[in-house]
Amino acid sequence: DSGVTQTPKHLITATGQRVTLRCSPRSGDLSVYWYQQSLDQGLQFLIQYYNGEERAKGNILERFSAQQFPDLHSELNLSSLELGDSALYFCASSNGASSYEQYFGPGTRLTVT
Amino acid sequence: GENVEQHPSTLSVQEGDSAVIKCTYSDSASNYFPWYKQELGKGPQLIIDIRSNVGEKKDQRIAVTLNKTAKHFSLHITETQPEDSAVYFCAASRRYSTLTFGKGTMLLVSP
Numbered sequence: 001d002s003g004v005t006q007t008p009k010h011l012i013t014a015t016g017q018r019v020t021l022r023c024s025p026r027s028g029d030l031s032v033y034w035y036q037q038s039l040d041q042g043l044q045f046l047i048q049y050y051n052g053e054e055r056a057k058g059n060i061l062e063r064f065s066a067q068q069f070p071d072l073h074s075e076l077n078l079s080s081l082e083l084g085d086s087a088l089y090f091c092a093s094s095n096g097a098s099s100y101e102q103y104f105g106p107g108t109r110l111t112v113t
Numbered sequence: 114g115e116n117v118e119q120h121p122s123t124l125s126v127q128e129g130d131s132a133v134i135k136c137t138y139s140d141s142a143s144n145y146f147p148w149y150k151q152e153l154g155k156g157p158q159l160i161i162d163i164r165s166n167v168g169e170k171k172d173q174r175i176a177v178t179l180n181k182t183a184k185h186f187s188l189h190i191t192e193t194q195p196e197d198s199a200v201y202f203c204a205a206s207r208r209y210s211t212l213t214f215g216k217g218t219m220l221l222v223s224p
Contacts (some may be wrong), residue, residue, distance in 0.1 A: 002156065043202060043214040053137070056211050090156050098209050100145050104156035113136070 027091030119215025
């Protein structure tokens with residue numbers, strides 16, 4: 001158990017809908033990272049937050065957004081969902097602003113029908 | 114940006130054999146190289162990492178080597194066991210930057 005928690009574990013929704021994925025980092029970790037994992041693209045970095053502020057952006061679509069709250073938990077919002085958004089979404093956390101030693105949560109499996 | 118290539122994509126070994134997975138990276142400024150193990154239905158688990166100021170690091174049956182000149186690093190698993198079966202990912206980053214992952218290697222250890 002990495003200490004990172006994610007909810008929900010599974011999510012099934014229809015095209016065009018909006019969903020919110022939630023992540024709680026390890027105790028004491030200030031950075032949260034979101035990744036998308038699909039069979040053809042592997043693990044793709046989406047976005048990083050450090051102590052409430054956006055720190056880095058990767059291959060995140062404009063339909064996706066995230067935020068980190070004062071209690072350091074983070075939410076990833078996915079809107080106008082398309083079939084191609086079906087994937088595993090992972091959250092990871094690390095102690096500082098650096099990406100060294102990231103610990104991953106169990107993931108949320110999103111299925112868009 | 115950084116590009117990480119990982120080989121092989123699949124690797125089958127007999128229990129007790131050694132397994133080696135290799136990665137190359139493109140950004141000479143990268144200085145952190147972790148390895149993750151992902152079991153079916155779980156998130157990636159950090160198993161070992163190495164920084165650019167060392168050439169090798171060991172932890173029981175696993176070891177990682179780094180050749181900065183050639184820009185490649187490898188994961189070595191000795192005395193493999195069936196529970197080592199999983200997908201392994203290498204990654205690279207420079208300080209205060211984000212991790213770039215390889216495509217993964219599916220390791221199958223047969224009893």
